[in-house]
Amino acid sequence: MLRPQLPLNALRAFEAAARHQNFTRAALELCVSQAALSHQIRSLEDRLGVVLFHRLPRGVALTEEGARLYPVLNEAFDRISACVGGVTGGYREVLSVGVVGTFATGWLLPRLPDFDVRHPDIELRLQTHNNRIDLAGEGLDLAIRFGDGDWQGQVCTPVLDAPFAPVCAPARARELHDPGDLARVPLLRSYRADEWSRWLQAAGVAEMEARGPVFDSSLTLAAAAAGGAGVALLPLRMFEQDLAEGRLVQPFAQTVELGRYWLTRLRSRVESDAARRFREWLGS
Known part of the structure; x- marks a missing residue:
C-alpha cells in the first residue's frame, strides 16, 4: 500500500495541541517555541485544506475536521510509544490528574500504592487544587472535584459520597x-x-x-x-x-x-486507556 508523504512533525504538533487544547502547553511538551508549533499547525491546515482549530481567547477548540483527525492520531502515537517502550522495556503512560486537596490527603494518597501495584505501566502526575480548575488550560487528562456533577462540556463520573x-x-x-x-x-x-x-x-x-x-x-x-x-x-x-x-x-x-466527589474529563477528548483504568480503579 502506497502511503502519502506524512508531515510527521506537524501531525505530532497537532496531536499535542489537540490533547492539551492549548498551544503553549503543547509547545512546552515538544520542546519547541509556540511560534514554531503554530507554524507547523498552519502548514498542516494549508496542506489538508481545512481548519483544525478554532482559536479562542483562552486556548483552542477542535473544529469538526480536527475532531475527526485527533483520535486517530492520538491512538497511533500511543501505540507507537507503547511498541517502542516494549522494545526498550521503559514505557510508562503518563496520566495527569488534578485532585482537590481534601480528597488527595483524605482518600487518594493512602491508596496510591495499590494503584501502582495494579498498574505499574501508568505514571500518575497529581496536581492538587481547591476545587477550581481548568482542565484544558492546565493540560490535565482528568480532575477529581467536589460538587453536583454539573460541569459544562465534561463527562462526570461519581466517585464518592461525602456527608x-x-x-x-x-x-x-x-x-x-x-x-x-x-x-x-x-x-x-x-x-x-x-x-x-x-x-x-x-x-x-x-x-x-x-x-x-x-x-x-x-x-x-x-x-x-x-x-x-x-x-x-x-x-x-x-x-x-x-x-x-x-x-x-x-x-x-x-x-x-x-454534593459528592466526581472524576471529570473533557467531553471533547477521547478517554485514553490509562484514564479508563484509573476511573475503573477509583470505582473498584
Missing part, C-alpha cells in the same frame, strides 16, 4: 450540648456560602446565622478547627484519621449531603 457534619477541637466540643449552642462560637466557613445554612436547617435551627472567617480549602478549615478557632463543617470521610485519633470531634450526629 458533612460539624467538627471541632475536643475542648470546644465540651461546650456544645445541642445545635443551638453553635450561636455562641465562630462557625468556620468555606467559599460555598450555603453550606452552614443547609446544615442548620437540617438540625432545626434554621434561624441561626453563620458567623466566622471564610477559607478556600477544607484542609485549612480542618486545621483551624483542630486549633480551637471554631467549628467547621467538613466531609467526614475525608477526615476519618483526625476523628479516630481525637484531633477533631464530631459534637452532633446530624449530617447533610452537599
Whole structure:
C-alpha cells in the first residue's frame, strides 16, 4: 500500500495541541517555541485544506475536521510509544490528574500504592487544587472535584459520597450540648456560602446565622478547627484519621449531603486507556 508523504512533525504538533487544547502547553511538551508549533499547525491546515482549530481567547477548540483527525492520531502515537517502550522495556503512560486537596490527603494518597501495584505501566502526575480548575488550560487528562456533577462540556463520573457534619477541637466540643449552642462560637466557613445554612436547617435551627472567617480549602478549615478557632463543617470521610485519633470531634450526629466527589474529563477528548483504568480503579 502506497502511503502519502506524512508531515510527521506537524501531525505530532497537532496531536499535542489537540490533547492539551492549548498551544503553549503543547509547545512546552515538544520542546519547541509556540511560534514554531503554530507554524507547523498552519502548514498542516494549508496542506489538508481545512481548519483544525478554532482559536479562542483562552486556548483552542477542535473544529469538526480536527475532531475527526485527533483520535486517530492520538491512538497511533500511543501505540507507537507503547511498541517502542516494549522494545526498550521503559514505557510508562503518563496520566495527569488534578485532585482537590481534601480528597488527595483524605482518600487518594493512602491508596496510591495499590494503584501502582495494579498498574505499574501508568505514571500518575497529581496536581492538587481547591476545587477550581481548568482542565484544558492546565493540560490535565482528568480532575477529581467536589460538587453536583454539573460541569459544562465534561463527562462526570461519581466517585464518592461525602456527608458533612460539624467538627471541632475536643475542648470546644465540651461546650456544645445541642445545635443551638453553635450561636455562641465562630462557625468556620468555606467559599460555598450555603453550606452552614443547609446544615442548620437540617438540625432545626434554621434561624441561626453563620458567623466566622471564610477559607478556600477544607484542609485549612480542618486545621483551624483542630486549633480551637471554631467549628467547621467538613466531609467526614475525608477526615476519618483526625476523628479516630481525637484531633477533631464530631459534637452532633446530624449530617447533610452537599454534593459528592466526581472524576471529570473533557467531553471533547477521547478517554485514553490509562484514564479508563484509573476511573475503573477509583470505582473498584
